[in-house]
Amino acid sequence: MSTSVLKIGGSTLEKLSDTFYQGIVNRVEKGDNVIIVHGGGPAINHQLEALAIKSEFCEGLRKTTTDVLTIVEQVLSGQTNKEIVRKLKLAGAEAVGISGCDGSTLIAKEIDVHKWGYVGNVTTVSTKLLDLLLTNQMIPVVAPVAMNQLGQPLNVNADAAASAIAAAVSAEEFVFVTDVDGVFHNGKKLDQIYSKQAEQLIADGVISGGMIPKVKGALASLTSSLNKVRIVNGNAPYDERSGTIIMTQVKAIIS
Ligand SMILES: Nc1ncnc2c1ncn2[C@@H]1O[C@H](COP(=O)(O)OP(=O)(O)O)[C@@H](O)[C@H]1O
Numbered sequence: 064m065s066t067s068v069l070k071i072g073g074s075t076l077e078k079l080s081d082t083f084y085q086g087i088v089n090r091v092e093k094g095d096n097v098i099i100v101h102g103g104g105p106a107i108n109h110q111l112e113a114l115a116i117k118s119e120f121c122e123g124l125r126k127t128t129t130d131v132l133t134i135v136e137q138v139l140s141g142q143t144n145k146e147i148v149r150k151l152k153l154a155g156a157e158a159v160g161i162s163g164c165d166g167s168t169l170i171a172k173e174i175d176v177h178k179w180g181y182v183g184n185v186t187t188v189s190t191k192l193l194d195l196l197l198t199n200q201m202i203p204v205v206a207p208v209a210m211n212q213l214g215q216p217l218n219v220n221a222d223a224a225a226s227a228i229a230a231a232v233s234a235e236e237f238v239f240v241t242d243v244d245g246v247f248h249n250g251k252k253l254d255q256i257y258s259k260q261a262e263q264l265i266a267d268g269v270i271s272g273g274m275i276p277k278v279k280g281a282l283a284s285l286t287s288s289l290n291k292v293r294i295v296n297g298n299a300p301y302d303e304r305s306g307t308i309i310m311t312q313v314k315a316i317i318s
């Protein structure tokens with residue numbers, strides 16, 4: 064039995080087909096463990112705009128005031144999370160939507176209150192609730208809202224939350240599902256990139272914006288049990304050649 068973590072980006076959520084969800088359910092029926100971690104940046108933007116609440120990004124992270132935090136939690140936990148749960152139910156599986164606050168799944172620490180406000184980096188992952196759900200054939204669907212040690216909710220980038228979870232559950236597979244076919248360089252999709260190359264592409268500005276936390280999250284989760292992470296398009300058919308694979312140099316030479 065293998066454990067997979069799928070991070071579904073807000074960029075692609077609205078466009079995912081029934082076949083995508085059916086694919087997840089088929090895997091669960093075969094006995095695989097699947098954990099979904101989702102984003103929802105565009106839906107948060109939409110709601111903030113509707114309420115005329117200003118929000119800006121600094122180095123890819125949303126500056127999160129008390130007002131922004133309320134909307135982030137409402138949209139991610141209350142809206143986006145439940146939409147995914149319902150899609151999975153329609154596809155034939157039981158799913159349970161949680162946020163990182165539930166069962167202390169994600170404990171985080173403020174990165175820099177002056178710069179970002181209530182934004183955190185995950186410091187601890189508890190896998191208890193995830194295990195409980197998986198052993199009962201329920202798909203955990205995790206919204207990236209965490210808590211600090213004092214119970215203060217913190218907004219966490221969804222790619223970083225997924226990466227922390229993939230490492231904590233020792234996932235055999237970790238996939239970022241987004242709105243592009245993979246990492247592009249000079250107009251061409253890169254089929255695979257090694258860790259050093261990935262760092263260079265970030266430094267050169269080839270990998271920018273929302274692709275940065277994905278590639279950094281992929282690099283952070285690479286271990287001996289997880290030697291490759293894939294970035295794929297949620298709206299394209301999935302096969303062995305799909306997307307961009309991020310892998311460590313050493314593993315690439317051995318395999
Ligand atoms: N080198 C690159 N290759 C592909 N996409 C890139 C690259 N650099 C930046 N991007 C951007 O990253 C985006 C994906 O990140 P993001 O919009 O945050 O998606 P998600 O909501 O799925 O997390 C792409 O749509 C693209 O605009």
Ligand SMILES: CC(=O)N[C@@H](CCC(=O)OP(=O)(O)O)C(=O)O
Pocket residue numbers: 071072073074101102103104105107123124125135182183207218219220221222273
């Ligand atoms: C701190 C921070 O920036 N949090 C993100 C959380 C959602 C997210 O990451 O959504 P995507 O995966 O769709 O980008 C935000 O507020 O937008």
